[in-house]
Amino acid sequence: MRLLAILxxxxxxxxxxxxxxxxxxxxxxxxxxxxxxxxxxxxEGMQRPRGITASPDGKFLYVCASDDNxxxxxxxxxxxxxxxxxxxxxxxxxxxxxxxxxxxIANEDDNIVTVVDVNTRQVLAEVPVGVxxxxxxxxxxxxxxxxxxxxxxxxxxxxxxxxxxxxxxxVDSRPRFAQYDxxxxxxxxxxxxxxxxxxxxxxxxxxxHKITFDVxxxxxxxxxxxxxxxxxxxxxxxxxxxxxxxxxxVNGETWEVEEYLLVGQRVWQLGFSxxxxxxxxxxxxxxDISIIDVATNEVVKSVPVGEQPWGVVAxx
Amino acid sequence: MRKTVAFAALVAFGQPALAxxxxxxxxxxxxxxxxxxxxLDLMPDDLGFAGGTLGTADNATTGGFMGQTFTTLxxxxxxxxxxxxxxxxxxxxxxxxxxxxxxxxxxxLADMGGLVFNAADTSDRLRGVDCRANLLHTAPxxxxxxxxxxxxxxWKRWDEWFLIExxxxxxxxxxxxxxxxxxxxxxxxxxTRTFEDTGGARRTxxxxxxxxxxxxxxxxxAAAHDIVIAADHAGVFADWLPFHTWDARPVAGSAxxxxxxxxxxxxxxxxxxxxxxxxxxxxxxxxxxDFQVWMALRSLGEAATRTNSTDPQVIEDYIRGDAxxxxxxxxxxxxxxxxxxxxxxxxxxASGNVVxxxxxxxxxxxxxxxxxxxxxxxxxxxxxxxxx
Numbered sequence: 011m012r013l014l015a016i017l018x019x020x021x022x023x024x025x026x027x028x029x030x031x032x033x034x035x036x037x038x039x040x041x042x043x044x045x046x047x048x049x050x051x052x053x054e055g056m057q058r059p060r061g062i063t064a065s066p067d068g069k070f071l072y073v074c075a076s077d078d079n080x081x082x083x084x085x086x087x088x089x090x091x092x093x094x095x096x097x098x099x100x101x102x103x104x105x106x107x108x109x110x111x112x113x114x115i116a117n118e119d120d121n122i123v124t125v126v127d128v129n130t131r132q133v134l135a136e137v138p139v140g141v142x143x144x145x146x147x148x149x150x151x152x153x154x155x156x157x158x159x160x161x162x163x164x165x166x167x168x169x170x171x172x173x174x175x176x177x178x179x180x181v182d183s184r185p186r187f188a189q190y191d192x193x194x195x196x197x198x199x200x201x202x203x204x205x206x207x208x209x210x211x212x213x214x215x216x217x218x219h220k221i222t223f224d225v226x227x228x229x230x231x232x233x234x235x236x237x238x239x240x241x242x243x244x245x246x247x248x249x250x251x252x253x254x255x256x257x258x259x260v261n262g263e264t265w266e267v268e269e270y271l272l273v274g275q276r277v278w279q280l281g282f283s284x285x286x287x288x289x290x291x292x293x294x295x296x297x298d299i300s301i302i303d304v305a306t307n308e309v310v311k312s313v314p315v316g317e318q319p320w321g322v323v324a325x326x
Numbered sequence: 327m328r329k330t331v332a333f334a335a336l337v338a339f340g341q342p343a344l345a346x347x348x349x350x351x352x353x354x355x356x357x358x359x360x361x362x363x364x365x366l367d368l369m370p371d372d373l374g375f376a377g378g379t380l381g382t383a384d385n386a387t388t389g390g391f392m393g394q395t396f397t398t399l400x401x402x403x404x405x406x407x408x409x410x411x412x413x414x415x416x417x418x419x420x421x422x423x424x425x426x427x428x429x430x431x432x433x434x435l436a437d438m439g440g441l442v443f444n445a446a447d448t449s450d451r452l453r454g455v456d457c458r459a460n461l462l463h464t465a466p467x468x469x470x471x472x473x474x475x476x477x478x479x480x481w482k483r484w485d486e487w488f489l490i491e492x493x494x495x496x497x498x499x500x501x502x503x504x505x506x507x508x509x510x511x512x513x514x515x516x517x518t519r520t521f522e523d524t525g526g527a528r529r530t531x532x533x534x535x536x537x538x539x540x541x542x543x544x545x546x547x548a549a550a551h552d553i554v555i556a557a558d559h560a561g562v563f564a565d566w567l568p569f570h571t572w573d574a575r576p577v578a579g580s581a582x583x584x585x586x587x588x589x590x591x592x593x594x595x596x597x598x599x600x601x602x603x604x605x606x607x608x609x610x611x612x613x614x615x616d617f618q619v620w621m622a623l624r625s626l627g628e629a630a631t632r633t634n635s636t637d638p639q640v641i642e643d644y645i646r647g648d649a650x651x652x653x654x655x656x657x658x659x660x661x662x663x664x665x666x667x668x669x670x671x672x673x674x675x676a677s678g679n680v681v682x683x684x685x686x687x688x689x690x691x692x693x694x695x696x697x698x699x700x701x702x703x704x705x706x707x708x709x710x711x712x713x714x
Contacts, residue, residue, distance in 0.1 A: 100599075100602070118596075118599045119599055119602045119603065119606075121387055140387055140388055140391065141384045141387045141388060142596065142599050159388075160596060160599075160653070161384055161388070161624075161653065162384075162387060162388040162391065162631075163388070163628075163631065163653075164388070164391060166391075175391075178391045180631065180632070182651075183651045183652075183653040183659055184596070184653045203651060203653040203658060203659045204651060204659070205659075229691075229696060231657075231658040231659070231695070231696065234657075234658075253657075
């Protein structure tokens, strides 16, 4: 095992960028070289991997293995599986505290958010939220973690010190994803069925704007916002629009949609390269990821991965 | 170390001082009838009610954040007691009634008052000549179900149909819906036969011996066809058709590939979460009626949440309004058609243990909602609510 790990490590330069893609149907994680986009490795041995993230130092990979009812943990250098974290039933999405600990996990089937210490692997709290918790976001200062519940249609703001809900904001139907801007003053919540992204002023916990989408020739019901990511300077907001096969580029100041980028089929989640120069999209129905050049908003490449890619994270 | 936060502590934030209550009722009118062909189709004792329990629980979780509580009464009735039970509910001030009843009973109950959600009957006449202004339908219509199948068959280029209809009035109505769907989408019914219900027990020990001889003979020498379509609302014969037809042709409609509103194997669009919640609570797989009662109660819950009101008129207006969107695990927002009160919704095409396809098929477009390619559209409705 040790020898294998060393070999794998030697095959990839220590500081090269790696892209990890969870393949929901393939039951695998595809590891791509960030520069060449060649497949470096395929991690197997999990059931229905969906949410995927990495520790701030890039050393550990966390994967929601939904049908294993576990969060699987991997060494990003050796791909060795490390002891799993308890997750509660059917984990779908999660978010790490900015410090790297704890992990906040949405449990779709149980209307709870599970808080897990990634070092001790202990469950610290179970916070009751609305029906079908899904999206998870964390304030940049770590004080608030937000969960969105898909049938209750709310963003629940949870105080990370007390594990109590301090505010609930009603958003549009089936909220999927929650993303703060860099200073935490605004929270963006996508609503898959509602077809909008709500912009929430986090000081007042009120919706100040709803971003809507319109693509000529595309059925309005196909414009289903899911993944949301902001550039580090908050100037651009990227929104994955599901079965419309498009990613919207939204102006971070005016909240106007500036462009729609055609990517692969049923685009689900988004992730930036570590230098934020590229955005990766997971395209569930075409079994590939699209690579968007952030400076030019051009879709520069499609790279085949496993079956039904769901989430993506890139590390240095 | 483990800390479970008490729910009561959560609802304290920013709530109105007084909890507001929304009361609804589910009334199921059972009538005596023969048993289904397959014992797998025996009616669960809590059919429909179990979906109501889940809908109420889902509403209550959301209501906890809104300061709203939800109560749902379950009423079991017979054809003889249905009206008295309905009157009791209306006298008790209950405005929202979900019915699980046949077409005639549904109309009779709706005419007594309240806002009635039909969660069981699929008759087109209930959305057409017999429509009511206070009657909404979470159950799909026969026209929606048959159109859903027709779109798929046209996509397959299986456009020559051998239609076998039962001898009960509801079978004829369903066969009429297939005839309408064939005309609408360009299929040709090359042969029609009627399977007479001669009564007797639907199941007998070793009954398959006779069936194996009878069904091929019944389907022999039919005009050339791509597929056999069974219109058997009454459940008399369709289940016996697959593999017993004279010609080697697939069967669809009331058996084989069946258009349904819900299926225990449906897991797309988050449906897995609904299935898990339902099965954990009811200890059985869900059926159409369970899902349809759930949708009726969730419509109330959604309206109460969005309007932040428990005023029945506010809730009803919102449900009927343009802003209403019901998320119900079909991949898009559902809403009620204003011309006949029908919930527009995609239809699942089930083949045995899996969901084989979902209609509307992507190739069928519509100027307002693709879902309106299924069923009776505005220009063709026979419903005249103003006239009532």
